[in-house]
Structures are given as C-alpha cells and as structure tokens.
Amino acid sequence: MRFKKIFTIGISESSFDVEYWKKIDALTEKRAFLQKDSSEIITSLNDVDCLLVNPFVFKVEKEYIDAAPKLKYIGVLATAYAKVDCAYAASKGIAVTNIPGYSTEAVAEFVFAILLEHLRELEKGKIQARKGNYSEAGFSATEIKNKKFGILGLGRIGGRVAEIALGFGADVRYWSRNRKKEFEVKGIKYEDVDRLIANSDFLSLHFAQTKETELFLNEKRIQRLKKGAIVINTAPMELIDISALEKRLSKEDITFILDHSDEMSEENLKKLSKYKNFIIYPPIAYVTKEARIAKQKIFVENIENFLKGTPINKVN
Amino acid sequence: MRFKKIFTIGISESSFDVEYWKKIDALTEKRAFLQKDSSEIITSLNDVDCLLVNPFVFKVEKEYIDAAPKLKYIGVLATAYAKVDCAYAASKGIAVTNIPGYSTEAVAEFVFAILLEHLRELEKGKIQARKGNYSEAGFSATEIKNKKFGILGLGRIGGRVAEIALGFGADVRYWSRNRKKEFEVKGIKYEDVDRLIANSDFLSLHFAQTKETELFLNEKRIQRLKKGAIVINTAPMELIDISALEKRLSKEDITFILDHSDEMSEENLKKLSKYKNFIIYPPIAYVTKEARIAKQKIFVENIENFLKGTPINKVN
DSSP states (O other): OOEEEEEEESOOGGGSOHHHHHHHHTTEEEEEEEOTTOTTHHHHGGGOSEEEEOTTTOOBOHHHHHTOTTOOEEEESSSOOTTBOHHHHHHTTOEEEOOTTTTHHHHHHHHHHHHHHHHTTHHHHHHHHHTTOOOOTTOOOOOSTTSEEEEEOOSHHHHHHHHHHHHTTOEEEEEOSSOOHHHHTTTOEEOOHHHHHHHOSEEEEOOOOOTTTTTOBOHHHHHHSOTTOEEEEOSOGGGBOHHHHHHHHHTTSOEEEEEOOTTSOHHHHHHHHTOTTEEEEOSOTTOOHHHHHHHHHHHHHHHHHHHTTOOOSBOO | OOEEEEEEESOOGGGSOHHHHHHHHTTEEEEEEEOTTOTTHHHHGGGOSEEEEOTTTOOBOHHHHHTOTTOOEEEESSSOOTTBOHHHHHHTTOEEEOOTTTTHHHHHHHHHHHHHHHHTTHHHHHHHHHTTOOOOTTOOOOOSTTSEEEEEOOSHHHHHHHHHHHHTTOEEEEEOSSOOHHHHTTTOEEOOHHHHHHHOSEEEEOOOOOTTTTTOBOHHHHHHSOTTOEEEEOSOGGGBOHHHHHHHHTTTSOEEEEEOOTTSOHHHHHHHHTOTTEEEEOSOTTOOHHHHHHHHHHHHHHHHHHHTTOOOSBOO
16 A cells, blocks of 8 residues: 655655655655645645645644545654644544654753753853863852752653653652652652642643643743742743743743744744743754654654554544 | 861862851861962961861972971861872871762762753754744754763762663663672673773763872773763863873864863863863862852861861871
8 A cells, every 4th residue: 555645744855864755755656845835735735645744834724634635644743743633634534643752862851951051050161161261150050959850741751851850869749630650659759730830949841732731831820930940841832821921030030941943923932032031942852863763763654554554653 | 175276278268158167266266268379388387286278279298297297187178188198197197087978969960961961052052042043953962861871980979970870761881990789780780991981972980089090091091982972071180191182082083071170281271172072161060059068067067076086087
C-alpha cells in the first residue's frame, strides 16, 4: 500500500535528513510542498490522501478537512496535536498521528539549563571573564538542593524533570490530573495544586494544551506565587493569563523563563519583554540531535504502520 | 579560652556577615586585618596566636610560621589547604583547620550549569531572542542522557556530580585513587583512568591539588581525549599541562570550560583565551548563598572547637 499524493504543509526540505525524505517518497506516488499562506491550499487538497503538517505553522481546521475528500491520514510533526481538529477528522474516518516522547529528554534537560543559567548568572560571568575581569565580586546564586521544586503536569517530560530534580537533591512536589504512584515511591510528593503554586521556589509547567489547562495559571494563582519564585515554561503560553503575569512581573518579585514559539501575539510579547525578570529564549527546548533523529524516525514509522494497517501513535 | 591576637590575611570585612565577625571577636582579645602585600606581615606576626587566611590570596610558608613564635592555630578559609605548609606547622605544634564540604553542592551544580549552557547555546539564544529573533534555525545541541560522563576524583564534589549525572541518565564512569563501592552500587562504574579519558563525552575534574595530581592531565592524556569531548574543570588548573592543552585546543576538536581563579599566569591565560573552544568564567563555582552561610558557620565553629580543646576539621 502506498499513498497517491502526500502534501506537506509547514515542513521544509531541511526538516528531514535526505534518508528520511527517501523513505517518505517510497510511501507515495507523488509528493508536494505547500506554503502555509498559499491561496491554493484549499483547491490543492482535492486529490490528497495524506497530509503531513507542522501544527505550529498550520492549523488543520474543518474547512481544510472538508476540502480533502480523499484524505485518510494526517501526520502531525509534533507531540502536541491540539491545532488539528482531531474529532472532526475522526468523524470523516481520517487518522491523525503524533510523535510522542521524541523530545522528552531534550526539553527536560533544557529546563535545568535555563534554570541554572539564571541561578548562576552565567551570561554575566561569561561576558565579564571574556573582558579579562575574573572577579567573583557581585555574584550571588542559589542552589537547587533542598529547594521546593514544583511540577505541574507529571507526564513524560514532567516526570523526567522530576527525576532530574531529585538527582539535584530538591524537594520535588507535583500536581497532575492523576496521581502517579510510580513517581511517589521515588520520593516525588503529590501536593494540592494551590499549595504547590504558593510554596514552590521553582515551578516548571508541563501540561499539554487542552480546554482544561488553558489559562491554568490564572490571575489568582499568579498572585499566589511565592516571592522570589522562578517559573519555567517550556509548555504553551496559552496556559497562562498574560495580563496577570505582566502585573506580577512588574512587582519584580518573581522570574519567568520561557522558550518562545509562535503562541504569543507580538503585542503580548512586547508587553512582557520590557521586564528584566522575563527571560526569553528561542524555541530551542526540543532542539537536540537526538530529538531530531527520533522525530524523523517516529514520523516515518507512523506513516509506514498506518499503511500496513497497524497504526501506531493514533490520537483520534 | 580566648586568643590574644587574631590576624586575618586576605580576608576582607565583606567576607563575613556581621554576626560572624561578632562571633570571631568574642573569641579573641584583639583582631587586625593585614593586606597580603604588607611589608609588616613578618614583624606583625610576633605576638599573634591565631592566623585566619584566605589561601588563594596568601600562602603560609615556613618563614611566616617561623615569624610567629606564639602561633597555635591557622584557620584556612577554604577547603583546599595545599597553600599552607601544614607539615611544618604541625612540627611547631600549630593546628591547621580547613572548611570541608561547604561548597560541595554549589560546585557540583555549577558543573551542570556550565555544561548545559554550552550544550544548549544559551548565550546565543538569549541574545538573539532579546533582539526579537525567535528562530531556532542554526541551533544544535546534544543531550546528557546516555552519554559517557567521566569523573576524575570521586570525593565529595565528584561524588555529587556523579549522582546528578545519574539523574540525567548519563552513563557515569569514574576513576579515583580508591574504589568507592557505595557509588558503584548506584550504577556509577569504575574505569581505568586512561580508558576513561579516551571514552568520555564529558569529563569533569575533581581532584584536590597534591603532588600526585599536579599535571595529571599531561600531554599524553590530553591527546587521548575523545574527539568532541567537553572537559569541565572546577578544580585547580595545576592539574593540567597548559601547553598540551593549548595544542589540543588549536585542533578545535575538544571544548574546555573552567571557572578561573588566580592559579594561571597572565601569559597562560592569554594563550588559552584566544581559542573559542576555551570557555572561561570568573571563580563563581563555589559562590552560592548556601555555601557562604555554611563557610562562615564552619569556619567559626572550627575556632570555637579548637579553643574548647575538641578540634574539628584539623588537617595536620
């Protein structure tokens, strides 16, 4: 079994190594790229039976699904699939697959990278030393050990963050929709969500974006954050009430660190970026060589398995 | 029991919080500061019975001990005491104490801070995002998980580095003068030193400076470092053959990251600093609030215990 026509949207030639493009091409008769803002998208979808999309660039909404009567499969090039109308696709008999877990380690390690960078004033240290000034005067830092390390959402990534934090000797607490006894036996403690938010020295967000988690960090909860708390968000900014965050940042008694992808409006970005205690990185949390390889591998295996009639990583 | 006259050398007023100065003053009749380059040092030592020194600023050599006939106690404000002639002091009945372990966590966490900063290109990311460029294009990174993480010297700090690396899921190996079964049961593997050096993706140095460890990373061993290896040195640079390091850095196939205190000559510093793969920080590995408190506390307790006749942390 092969597809007749694969369309890729928001996926560039450089997204995959040559060997993976070859594997994809072996699974279809034709393949075409489409730019996300192409006016032809709707008409082009007419004879497409497989759609491969980067959901951060292109949202697969009802109208696109309606425009693709032959569509059987949507391959999402990400773990998050909230930007694809999965229920509607299912109602049309279209399978949607995602790539779970490929960036678990990449993101979990990044949480500690950006936390430690901030705690140890590394940018300042590097710049100062490069200028030939090797004085430690004026530096101050806090250790992770023995601090309350709060984790919201103990899924794959949150779970790994919890384990690494345990290695640092932190007092690790979590709140998640479901209790995770397998983590609790390791010494990771479950805590009521509002107590967790109020008590954490470091708070790392690891919810998937769903209706329940949107604006989870609302005004009340943002007000409750401990003085001096450092919040790390490698999850979507949709989890956070931006106005309330701005209000709290203006008090200069918390720090917020994130890796930003497309989810915030220019206006919101500008609003927050004027605060020194708002630290922003490009969306590089998931960018590692290991994650890139795993991502391509799983993405292609998803297509192969669907064609064989033994679908894996189906999310609808 | 109190001292008659305490001299402090290389210790500034800001080295201690007021409450600790008060405690020190309660233990002596008189106290005076001395600059390290004061010509009066020798004559001033005549009636001193307690010397408190920062060994990174001032070396306590024989001539100073000879100049202090009433000296009973030397309090070293550091973990390392190689810069005090401890054996000679012992021969004169003078106790030398150090401050073990106060900066264990601070240094161990710093190792991961500077390793991750490099692996994730954080400086570049921060600067780029601050300019409003949120593209991940051009970023590349390596994960710690599953990499060979080598540790030379499994003392207090090396041991903690090993445990944290284990939390990251690294394949942790060590070489130390003595086998440490208590670490091996946790999954930290002992390896022959030359194999360890040749196989490590990350290599962290944690030897104390002694005659046996000086120039431990000699030319042969530096040549053997794996291509692409990252060496992290929070220990003295005396462990390393600088010329051999320069030669290897010039090949651009290893990275060397350190926090530099006074141990390298200006000339050596200049020589190495011209390489992009030589990354230098001020000596801030041990600088944390927690370490500062522990340092003062133990330093004062050492003096109190000596005066009570129940010395602790005596190193000679």
